[in-house]
Amino acid sequence: MTRRMTLVGFMQAGNVTVYSGSWRYPSADLGFLTMDYYTHIARTLEQGAFDCVFFDDRLAMPGVYGNSVTDAVRYGARPVKLDLTAVLGGIIGATSRIGVGATYSTTYYDPFHVARTFATLDHLSGGRAAWNVVTSVNDSEAQNFGLQTHLGHDARYDRAHEFLQAVTALWDSWEDDALVLDRESGVFADPAKVHEVDHKGEYFSVRGPLTVPRTPQGRPAILQAGSSGRGREFAAEWADMIFTADPGLPVAQKHYADQKERVAAAGRDPGSVKVLPMAYAVVGETQTIAEEKERLFLDAYVHPVASLALLSEVLNYDFAKHDLDDPVTEEMTATSSGIRGLADGVRQHLGREVTVRDLAAHRATLLQGPRFVGTPERVADLMEEWFTTRGCDGFVLAATHLPGAFEEFVRMVVPVLQERGLFRHGNTGTTLRDHLGVARPAGSAAG
Numbered sequence: 001m002t003r004r005m006t007l008v009g010f011m012q013a014g015n016v017t018v019y020s021g022s023w024r025y026p027s028a029d030l031g032f033l034t035m036d037y038y039t040h041i042a043r044t045l046e047q048g049a050f051d052c053v054f055f056d057d058r059l060a061m062p063g064v065y066g067n068s069v070t071d072a073v074r075y076g077a078r079p080v081k082l083d084l085t086a087v088l089g090g091i092i093g094a095t096s097r098i099g100v101g102a103t104y105s106t107t108y109y110d111p112f113h114v115a116r117t118f119a120t121l122d123h124l125s126g127g128r129a130a131w132n133v134v135t136s137v138n139d140s141e142a143q144n145f146g147l148q149t150h151l152g153h154d155a156r157y158d159r160a161h162e163f164l165q166a167v168t169a170l171w172d173s174w175e176d177d178a179l180v181l182d183r184e185s186g187v188f189a190d191p192a193k194v195h196e197v198d199h200k201g202e203y204f205s206v207r208g209p210l211t212v213p214r215t216p217q218g219r220p221a222i223l224q225a226g227s228s229g230r231g232r233e234f235a236a237e238w239a240d241m242i243f244t245a246d247p248g249l250p251v252a253q254k255h256y257a258d259q260k261e262r263v264a265a266a267g268r269d270p271g272s273v274k275v276l277p278m279a280y281a282v283v284g285e286t287q288t289i290a291e292e293k294e295r296l297f298l299d300a301y302v303h304p305v306a307s308l309a310l311l312s313e314v315l316n317y318d319f320a321k322h323d324l325d326d327p328v329t330e331e332m333t334a335t336s337s338g339i340r341g342l343a344d345g346v347r348q349h350l351g352r353e354v355t356v357r358d359l360a361a362h363r364a365t366l367l368q369g370p371r372f373v374g375t376p377e378r379v380a381d382l383m384e385e386w387f388t389t390r391g392c393d394g395f396v397l398a399a400t401h402l403p404g405a406f407e408e409f410v411r412m413v414v415p416v417l418q419e420r421g422l423f424r425h426g427n428t429g430t431t432l433r434d435h436l437g438v439a440r441p442a443g444s445a446a447g
């Protein structure tokens with residue numbers, strides 16, 4: 001079978017995309033508190049035959065920078081995050097083919113809640129739901145859930161693993177043919193085919209069964225974006241789509257090979273698990289127009305403090321202690337492996353020692369993923385190179401501004417990818433697993 005790209009639209013239910021200046025772009029729609037805004041974007045991606053629209057999430061305002069949310073609020077550094085279940089519900093009603101994914105944290109929710117939410121979404125969407133499994137990132141989130149500090153990295157993954165065991169047991173707690181619906185005899189469902197799960201582990205105790213019958217996809221699709229060794233192992237065992245954030249093609253190719261090996265070692269078919277780097281495209285009618293647009297994104301609309309507020313949050317480190325022109329020191333990189341990795345990457349990119357301002361600029365411009373800038377043909381060339389040289393199986397495409405970035409991509413780049421046979425013309429099946437070409441999992445509760 002011809003190998004084709006998987007494309008996922010990377011969305012945020014809030015005032016900014018991953019690019020923190022997005023709300024200031026002149027043509028950006030500021031309707032992020034309306035359902036029309038989200039349904040318009042989802043329909044646009046569906047017209048472009050995207051596999052899925054997926055929403056990230058954070059359970060707190062950025063509050064690590066200066067130990068306050070002041071600057072995040074003032075500069076719009078992602079202070080708004082809507083509840084995703086409601087947003088997905090609206091999108092499901094307005095679309096018929098595209099997959100719909102949302103992020104839920106295994107650190108701050110419970111398995112029964114998450115299993116029920118996604119099983120419901122899978123039924124109501126006719127088999128299009130996906131869950132992005134995250135373990136969350138920082139103390140600001142912990143402090144909204146009765147804790148002072150965030151759980152340690154390995155403990156988070158131990159908990160996540162047990163969380164998935166409990167959730168999948170709940171999703172399988174109804175056998176596929178448990179519903180009888182016989183009005184005549186009065187038998188609604190066969191109790192022999194609906195099972196308690198009796199999960200008792202280190203973190204959770206869940207009796208079950210789930211209050212939702214088995215879903216069209218059997219189990220909603222699983223997304224995951226772990227980049228550490230533990231994260232990659234976890235993704236290898238559980239994920240159907242794996243999001244990555246690598247700075248360039250050689251690193252991405254290594255990551256791709258490593259992740260596929262881990263999938264095989266976990267006893268799964270590497271071809272059935274999609275590795276998708278986060279990327280974004282700046283498309284123009286000419287190369288000059290695209291580059292001028294990129295310059296606007298890079299230079300004009302990002303406030304460095306907004307960037308540092310977001311960086312502090314993701315690295316759990318307070319950059320307000322430093323001036324923008326302070327060099328990145330040993331002491332800073334020793335505090336956080338995240339800062340070390342980031343500073344090394346930026347140093348390599350710039351070819352000189354880096355300052356806090358450089359880190360802010362890096363965060364603002366999304367250098368952690370590839371940026372494809374140019375005419376539709378040029379953008380397609382770059383995407384093709386990543387895809388055909390096994391840097392990826394497709395992309396999770398972020399937007400510089402909304403809805404424009406996705407409208408332009410669908411109008412200008414998708415037809416070129418289709419013409420080259422890299423991307424399909426339409427969805428062949430009805431479920432998200434059909435779009436991805438992955439099998440519906442058999443239930444585990446019978447017998």
Ligand SMILES: Cc1cc2nc3c(=O)[nH]c(=O)nc-3n(C[C@H](O)[C@H](O)[C@H](O)COP(=O)(O)O)c2cc1C
Nearest residue numbers: 056057103134136225226227228231243244245278
């Ligand atoms: C494309 C992409 C989307 C992500 N979305 C979220 C998100 O919505 N919420 C979150 O807490 N973390 C998110 N993450 C972070 C990852 O879940 C993960 O914590 C991070 O890649 C670090 O890997 P590790 O957990 O293996 O250390 C995302 C990462 C990527 C690359």
